Amino acid sequence: MGERKGTNKYYPPDFNPEKHGSLNRYHNSHPLRERARKLSQGILIIRFEMPYNIWCDGCKNHIGMGVRYNAEKKKVGNYYTTPIYRFRMKCHLCINYIEMQTDPANCDYVIVSGAQRKEERWDMEDNEQVLTTEHEKKQKLETDAMFRLEHGEADRGTLRKALPTLSHIQEAQSAWKDDFALNSLLRRKFREKKKAIQEEEERDQALQAKASLSIPLVPETEDDRRLAALLKFHTLDSYEDKQKLKRTEIISRSWFPAAPGACTHSKASSVLRKLSQQSRRALPTSSPISVGDLGIVRRNQTREAPESPQDATETPKAGELRAP
Known part of the structure; x- marks a missing residue:
């Protein structure tokens, strides 16, 4: 597309290719337009992508890896012959500015100000892993025989220390062979x-x-069971049981309303119970019950002489009752 940029541009009548060379020089403008507005200060506006997760110091918000910003790129030094660039950008959530620069020695980016890195780097030494041999150490092993001999002795000592752990790992792996x-x-x-x-x-x-x-x-625990046992919780009657009890009470209730001066059924039963107890106390237990105790009164009636001997035999004896 580079060869097509000038084909559709307007060339004014006073444009002279030998004098001006290009339209940018004719208009006295830079090809990068607004990106090069601070080029006199050594600053170029670029599109910068966040290399890792950070925390902004201004708003304390998390900024994820891959978020892009319009950053000011500036050269601040050299690492041997490799230039070190610094990038300055504004946080999209607040007015805080974040500055980062390259670290050619470790092939990484370093935060200068305005943010804190979310530490997610893996350290092989802290995790007790086998460290890779550095380039200088490799060269020394290839050239120096004494250093290679000392290094071999150190490796054998490390192997003797790690032998119990290795044997334990081998035993654990042998138990997982049957897939x-x-x-x-x-x-x-x-x-x-x-x-x-x-x-x-x-x-x-x-x-x-x-x-x-x-x-x-949530799932119950042993503490919940123990606490429930201490509470001595009793389940209440269900709705159906309450309805049945209420229906039974309504059915057993009297249909007729009680008189104003009359006592209720419960009061009457209590009064009768008291009267029966008093009568039992009044009667002697040793003497037999007679007709007078039962409240039976004899009637005085004039009787005629019996007409036949059969009627005479039916006359009541002394102390016996005769039906009227």
Whole structure:
């Protein structure tokens, strides 16, 4: 596309290629336009991409890796013959400015001001991994025989120290050789766990439906069980049981309203109970019950002489009762 840029441009009548050379020189402008407005100060506006995750010091917000900014690029020094560039950009969330520069020695970027790096670098030495041999050390091993001998002795000493750990790793790896058995064991554990989770979800759904709850239930722990046992919680009657009890009470109630001066059924029963107790106390337990104690009164009636001997035999004896 570079050869097509000047084909569709307007060339004024006073444009002279021998004198002006190009349209940019004719218009006294730079080919980069606004990007080169600070070129006299050694600053070029470029599109900079954030090399790693950072935290802005101004707004304390997280800025992810790959976010792009219009940054001012400026050369600030050299590492041997490699130039060191500094980039200055404004945070898109606040008015804070962030400055970063290249680090050719470590092939990295360094934050100068305005932000803090989110540390996600992997340190092989801290994680007890085998370190790679540096370039200078490699050259010395190739040229210096004594250094190579000393280095070999140090490596053998490191091997003797790491031998118990290596043997333990080998034993652990030998237990994982049967892939089929391991896969079967893993799938069995997954099935059991899935079944237990499904049963727990069904119990939770039943409890939520019974208590009319719409909140998620967390799994119970041993402390929850112990606390519930200390509370001595008793379940209340259900709605159906309460309705049955209420219907039974309504059915057993009297249909007729009580009189204003009359006592209720419970009061009457209590009064009768007291009267029966008093009568029992008044009667002697040793003497037999007579007709007078029962409240039976004899009637005085004039009787005629019996007409026949059969009627005479039916006359009542002394102390016997005769029906009227």
